[in-house]
Amino acid sequence: MTAVDIIRPGEPRYRQVQHVYSARGAPAAVARVRTPAEVPEALAFALDAPGPFAVRSGGHGISSIATNHGGTVIDLGQLNSVEYLGRRRVRLGPGARWGHVARQLAPLELAISSGDSGDVGVGGLSTTGGIGLLGRRHGLTIDHLVSAEIVTADGRYHRVSETENPELFWAVRGAGANFGIVTSFEFEAAAVPAVVHTNLAFAPGHLPDLLQRWGQVLEDAVREITAFLYLGQSFAQATVVFAGDSIEAASRALEPFTGLPGVAGGTSQRTSYATVPMTTGAPHTGQQTARTRTGLVTHIDTDMAVRVAEMLASGGTDMVHIRSVGGAINDRAPAATAYAHRHQNFSITAVSTGPREVFDAAWEPVHALMDGMYLSFETQHTPESVHEAFPAPTLQRLRKLKDRWDPHHVFTQNFDIAQRP
Ligand SMILES: Cc1cc2nc3c(=O)[nH]c(=O)nc-3n(C[C@H](O)[C@H](O)[C@H](O)COP(=O)(O)OP(=O)(O)OC[C@H]3O[C@@H](n4cnc5c(N)ncnc54)[C@H](O)[C@@H]3O)c2cc1C
Structure with missing residues (x-):
């Protein structure tokens, strides 16, 4: 019973x-x-x-x-509390959704960078990374994690922080699902009174040219700018967020983006960060069964730009998302958290609803240029993908910790670090 x-x-x-x-x-x-x-x-x-x-x-x-x-x-969906503890500290339940979190923090002029979807839950994202639209200014979501509570395989609770079980705290920030069930997260939120939120639509004549220029403009942009580019068979659009409340500074920072080739229109407004993550609140019915392949890269050079454009043109992928990382994300040392990718500037994800072999063939030329991977954007959990998600020193350290905290391999469902090719 x-x-x-x-x-x-x-x-x-x-x-x-x-x-x-x-x-x-x-x-x-x-x-x-x-x-x-x-x-x-x-x-x-x-x-x-x-x-x-x-x-x-x-x-x-x-x-x-x-x-x-x-x-x-x-x-854990009912563990969805959002508690303000004072001094920018916020305790979140794993079942809270990021859109709700953003709306609760907005009146306090605080924000935690999460991702572009407000429907995503705190638990999944905060145990892997959190590549969000304030990332170049404020880092990954896990970079703001101060402590967490986790139930490990033996059924016991542990508090983890820089001073309590620090090795487990390190592992939770990137490979959390391999170590237990996190039941609460304490974050230090950032002061974000307002942002300037811009949407751009492109009608690019020559996609490789847009991609290469996009990469350069982003690498050169001030850190207040974080931008995600979404490409489909018949559209190209971008979300650009300026993490500051000065319209003048935002306009200056946005000029290189509005000068990109093929800009066909756009909107820009000073607003609360709470309006940035797209939130539908739709019930889950298995409505999105696409496969994804993903990787990280430092620059979008000509070769990469051409390969991404060819992948789209081949019809082997339906969509490509290019999210910026870099900036403050790369201020952390690779060994600081189990998410170890701290030099790349872009995350590139291809999405497909078509046959696997066609998708794999279309992805492979892009994959060949990749340098690491963020596991939350990947649907394929093979031993090879585990190696892409965790560089060798990280994987070695994680495996040692696994022996201690989960010796009977109870938590194997999400990028099982014990798998070997
Ligand atoms: C439309 C869309 C947009 C996205 N955009 C972004 C983005 O911009 N940036 C970004 O970083 N990510 C993004 N993601 C990816 C998202 O962060 C991950 O898929 C995340 O795992 C979802 O969190 P969840 O709690 O809803 O996951 P769930 O589906 O509930 O869980 C996924 C897995 O995470 C693990 N997990 C969940 N909760 C816990 C817990 N409490 N303790 C330990 N392990 C746990 C489990 O293995 C679980 O099976 C996006 C996803 C979607 C669908």
Whole structure:
């Protein structure tokens, strides 16, 4: 007998919890925890039950691993609190969504850079990195993490911070899912009274030219600027955020972007950061089942620009997202967190709903130029991808910690660091 709320097939509310954003599922049980104290019990229940188990916070992961067929899901969606602790400190539950977090912090003129989607959950993003639209000014989401509480494989709670279990704190910031279930996160938010939020549409005559110029303009931009470029078969558009409240300074910083080839229109407004992450609040029905491939790169040189344009033109991918990293993200040493990629300036992600072989063939020439990878944008969890996500010294350190904190390999669902090619 368990006190945890177990939802099983056949109950009317089961339909609301069986699927996630990127997959339809049919778990035998969903253990919906109501307080952090119930997490050890939910874990024991999942480990006793037959079949696989999954951990779910927002359920908005790109890979489809937060549900399953015939196993158990530990659902943390109700642990969605946002508590202001004073002095810019904020405690978040893993089930809170980033759009909600941004709206709660806006009246305090505070923000935590997260990502471009407000539907994404705190738990998944804060255990891997957090590449957001304030990134070049304020770093990754995990760079603002001050402490966390985690239930490890033995069912025990641990507080992690620079002074409490510091090695586990290091591992949580990039490879968290390999070490346990994080039940709360304490962040130091940044003072962000306002931002200047610009959307640009392009009708590029020659895509490689736009891509190369885009890369150069971004690398040269002041750190207040962070920008994401989205390319499809018939569109190219960008979101550019200036992390400051001076319209004049923003206009100066934006000039090189509005001067890019093929700019066909745009809007710009001074606004609260809370309006930046796109939030739909739509229920999860497995509505987005695309595959993704992703990698990081330092420069978008001619070769890379041509290969990305050819990949799109081949029809082997439906969309490409180019997110800026760099700036403050690269102020941290590679060994500071388990997310170790601290010299690259761009994250490039291809998205496909077509056949896998066609997608793989289209991606390979781009992949060949990649230098590392952010695991949250990747749907393929092979041993090779684990090596791309974690450089050798990071992986070695993570594996040692795995032996200590999860010797029986309970947490293997998300980029299992024990896998070897
Ligand atoms: C439309 C869209 C846009 C995105 N944009 C960005 C972006 O701009 N920047 C960015 O960085 N990311 C972005 N992401 C990726 C996103 O950050 C990750 O997919 C993240 O894992 C989603 O978090 P979640 O809590 O909703 O995940 P879930 O689907 O709930 O969980 C995914 C996996 O994360 C692990 N996990 C979740 N919660 C915990 C926990 N509490 N403790 C330990 N492990 C846990 C588990 O392995 C789980 O299966 C985007 C995703 C989507 C779908």
